[in-house]
Amino acid sequence: MSTDPRTGAVPLAAGYRRDHEVHPPLDYPGYASTALRHPKRPLQLLPHMLTEVTGPVLGEDRIGETDNDLTAQHEAEPQGQRIIVHGQVRDGDGTPVPHTLIEIWQANAGGRYRHTGDNWPCPLDPNFSGVGRTLTDENGRYRFVTIRPGAYPWGNHDNAWRPAHIHFSLFGRAFTQRLVTQMYFPGDPLFFQDPMWNSIPDEKARQRLVARFDYANTAPEWALAFEWDIVLRGRESTVFESEADDD
Amino acid sequence: MSNGATTPSQTVGPYLHIGLPWADGPYALAESADGGIWIRGTLYDGAGDPVPDGLIETWQADPDGRFDHPDDPRGARSWPGFRGFGRCETDAAGRFGIRTLKPGPVPGADGALQAPHIDVSVFARGMLHRTVTRIYFPEETRANAADPVLAAVPESLRATLVARAAEDGAGSASEAGDYVFDIRLQGSGETVFFDI
Numbered sequence: 001m002s003t004d005p006r007t008g009a010v011p012l013a014a015g016y017r018r019d020h021e022v023h024p025p026l027d028y029p030g031y032a033s034t035a036l037r038h039p040k041r042p043l044q045l046l047p048h049m050l051t052e053v054t055g056p057v058l059g060e061d062r063i064g065e066t067d068n069d070l071t072a073q074h075e076a077e078p079q080g081q082r083i084i085v086h087g088q089v090r091d092g093d094g095t096p097v098p099h100t101l102i103e104i105w106q107a108n109a110g111g112r113y114r115h116t117g118d119n120w121p122c123p124l125d126p127n128f129s130g131v132g133r134t135l136t137d138e139n140g141r142y143r144f145v146t147i148r149p150g151a152y153p154w155g156n157h158d159n160a161w162r163p164a165h166i167h168f169s170l171f172g173r174a175f176t177q178r179l180v181t182q183m184y185f186p187g188d189p190l191f192f193q194d195p196m197w198n199s200i201p202d203e204k205a206r207q208r209l210v211a212r213f214d215y216a217n218t219a220p221e222w223a224l225a226f227e228w229d230i231v232l233r234g235r236e237s238t239v240f241e242s243e244a245d246d247d
Numbered sequence: 248m249s250n251g252a253t254t255p256s257q258t259v260g261p262y263l264h265i266g267l268p269w270a271d272g273p274y275a276l277a278e279s280a281d282g283g284i285w286i287r288g289t290l291y292d293g294a295g296d297p298v299p300d301g302l303i304e305t306w307q308a309d310p311d312g313r314f315d316h317p318d319d320p321r322g323a324r325s326w327p328g329f330r331g332f333g334r335c336e337t338d339a340a341g342r343f344g345i346r347t348l349k350p351g352p353v354p355g356a357d358g359a360l361q362a363p364h365i366d367v368s369v370f371a372r373g374m375l376h377r378t379v380t381r382i383y384f385p386e387e388t389r390a391n392a393a394d395p396v397l398a399a400v401p402e403s404l405r406a407t408l409v410a411r412a413a414e415d416g417a418g419s420a421s422e423a424g425d426y427v428f429d430i431r432l433q434g435s436g437e438t439v440f441f442d443i
Contacts, residue, residue: 009354009358010319010320010321010354011320012354012356013318018442018443019253020442022253022254022255023253023255023256023375023376024255024256024257024375024376025375025376026374026375026376026378028375031258031373031375033372033373034373034374034375035293035373036292036293036294036296036373036432036433036434037292037293037298037371037372037373037374037432037433038374038432038433039378039432039433039437039438039440040293040433040434040437041404041437041439041440043378043440043441043442044399044400044439044440044441044442045399045441045442046379046381046396046441046442046443047356047395047396048443049353049354049355049356049361050308050314050318050319050353050354050355051306051307051308051314051353051361051364051366052366052443053318054306054314054316054318054319055306055316055332056306056330056331056332057315057316058332062269092252092253103266103267104266105262105263105265105266105267107262113262113265114265115261115262115264115265117261117262117300118261118262129265130265130266131265131266167257167259167260167262167263167266169259169266169267173316173318174318175306175366175368175443176443178304178368178377179254179256180256180257180258180259180370180377181254181255181256181257182257182260196257196258196375199375200255205252205253205255206255208252208254208255209254209255209257230254231252231253231254232253232254233253234253
């Protein structure tokens with residue numbers, strides 16, 4: 001694509017499909033903290049133009065040597081069960097998303113975060129920061145080594161516990177593809193009472209947050225493995241101009 | 248068309264501060280570069296209280312209205328130290344700040360120009376999905392009046408999308424050329440948020 005030399009008009013790339021039914025609502029009474037933090041007016045429709053179909057392309061300069069191995073960031077290894085978490089990042093059209101930054105953060109094996117606000121009386125692990133980063137490769141694949149995080153209690157409701165999870169943050173290729181989410185572990189007995197899990201309206205969509213135990217990639221006598229694929233929004237099939245014509 | 252199998256969003260939770268902030272995050276324009284402006288603001292909840300566990304991200308064009316991205320066919324001009332992307336966690340008083348260059352006008356549909364603007368994502372504990380808003384500039388009266396996105400917003404609410412010029416001094420770190428953009432998630436003066 002190039003600009004029209006006569007008019008200077010810039011052809012706009014196709015926007016990204018909206019996927020409202022997949023995501024949790026901003027207002028979810030089961031998660032008490034949404035009450036004062038969700039807009040009450042309906043959201044205003046924003047057509048996808050250049051600002052929305054572009055996004056930051058953040059490269060190798062953000063990644064340190066041990067950023068994708070959370071067990072290698074200190075003098076000794078952290079407590080807990082070593083795991084490999086790997087998978088592929090694709091968009092909703094099935095196309096791999098290469099060279100995109102993934103950031104993760106998580107609790108330690110006992111369910112405590114290295115955060116001043118976390119008062120859960122489980123010891124901090126001096127050998128675990130719980131923070132990782134990596135870039136997907138040319139095929140959209142990523143891989144972390146970490147330890148399996150623990151569940152922990154919180155104050156949302158009576159006897160509330162968060163299922164074990166790892167926070168994930170992804171940029172994709174466009175502002176519209178930005179995603180922050182959480183990966184869960186298969187068979188967790190705490191799902192039924194977790195409002196974040198239950199806030200996702202569609203059961204099939206919920207299941208997409210659960211990693212698959214991956215025996216084939218388990219490292220003998222070293223680490224269990226879990227595979228988790230992440231799907232960002234796909235492209236509109238028509239360019240923005242024709243979408244506007246439909247309005 | 249189906250939505251494929253998009254992975255659902257989840258909240259950043261209360262411990263986002265260990266995973267997401269970068270030391271240089273607020274510097275969409277490098278600290279050492281000239282010509283920068285600061286956009287500072289406070290994130291408020293529906294009770295009018297500051298949100299101390301939030302994160303603001305910004306994405307914008309350069310001063311020529313171009314993006315350093317393959318989907319902008321014009322390509323970027325060279326603005327040393329300019330990243331276009333800013334990220335700042337809120338502090339204990341709900342405050343954030345982004346140092347950047349003022350964006351230029353950006354092409355929209357049908358050759359119409361959009362007024363200079365910055366796209367903003369808001370993440371916080373208590374938000375299961377990010378919310379998105381835009382920052383416009385108060386001195387761009389004519390461009391704002393012709394902006395297709397602003398035009399679709401009810402007139403009485405448009406002011407929530409327009410930054411204000413920072414007052415000089417007054418005990419703050421602001422200088423002439425800086426802006427203030429507060430974000431209200433709910434309640435009196437609720438910011439306009441976009442469905443993207």
